[in-house]
Amino acid sequence: MRRLLIAGNWKMHMTAGETEHFFKDFLPPFSEEPLKGALAKGHIEVAFFPAFTSLYVASFAMEGAPKGFSLGAQNVHWEAKGAFTGEISPSMVAESGCRYCLVGHSERRHLFGETDEMTQRKIGALHDVSLKPVFCVGETLEEREKGKTFPVVERQLLAGFDGVPSEKLSLETVVAYEPVWAIGTGKTASESDAQEACHYLRAVVARHFGKDAADGIRILYGGSVKPGNTAKLLAMDDIDGVLVGGASLKSDSFLDIVKAAVTTLGA
Numbered sequence: 001m002r003r004l005l006i007a008g009n010w011k012m013h014m015t016a017g018e019t020e021h022f023f024k025d026f027l028p029p030f031s032e033e034p035l036k037g038a039l040a041k042g043h044i045e046v047a048f049f050p051a052f053t054s055l056y057v058a059s060f061a062m063e064g065a066p067k068g069f070s071l072g073a074q075n076v077h078w079e080a081k082g083a084f085t086g087e088i089s090p091s092m093v094a095e096s097g098c099r100y101c102l103v104g105h106s107e108r109r110h111l112f113g114e115t116d117e118m119t120q121r122k123i124g125a126l127h128d129v130s131l132k133p134v135f136c137v138g139e140t141l142e143e144r145e146k147g148k149t150f151p152v153v154e155r156q157l158l159a160g161f162d163g164v165p166s167e168k169l170s171l172e173t174v175v176a177y178e179p180v181w182a183i184g185t186g187k188t189a190s191e192s193d194a195q196e197a198c199h200y201l202r203a204v205v206a207r208h209f210g211k212d213a214a215d216g217i218r219i220l221y222g223g224s225v226k227p228g229n230t231a232k233l234l235a236m237d238d239i240d241g242v243l244v245g246g247a248s249l250k251s252d253s254f255l256d257i258v259k260a261a262v263t264t265l266g267a
């Protein structure tokens, strides 16, 4: 069974002080059932992707928390070091207490010019320091309306994974299917559309990297995930978690999303 990943991408929200407050509210329910048991059994993982400036505070806040919490960064440069003003290297991300790092988020692709080639370099550089990429792919509304969803996400996936050894995919890599038209719009993909795309992505992984990679790799859905639609999405066979933007910024709504995930496990 693939471990469910409930991830909060905080984007450019939450100062270090706000991060500290968030965890003071968010963590206490995890010392009680049913959340305590669900994490202890290892069937679910809760990850946060704060801004770089809040990583240290988040890592400190999570020190006394039960196992099952992880941290990730929102971006990384592919070089190990050098004259790249404003950039952060993979080892800097790792030393900040991170296990994960987002790659290819649609906001980076569309607002900051991140190309397929850059995603490929970043994924390789993250694997080199044993960080796990959370690799985002997704089509725009125009691409969906022209029936191009599958070719677009397949192109993105194969470009980013070019040269990645298949054994790195099953446990070391996560994919997030995030249709651009569903991000921050309140329009969630229906669970059947999300399942169809995630199933397709898993089949692409199987075709190019083998069955073990396809069976092991976790594929998340992201785009207007809320407490009310989490359980339906997670009930789908190929959806192994959710990547949540807006609804992860308030401790009570993100907690409700985690609780909905725990309910789907029957834990």
Ligand code: 13P
Pocket (backbone or CB within 6 Å): 009, 105, 178, 182, 183, 184, 185, 186, 222, 223, 224, 225, 243, 244, 245, 246, 247
């Ligand atoms: P929203 O949940 O705000 O739509 O954002 C989704 C997202 O971009 C997560 O990476």
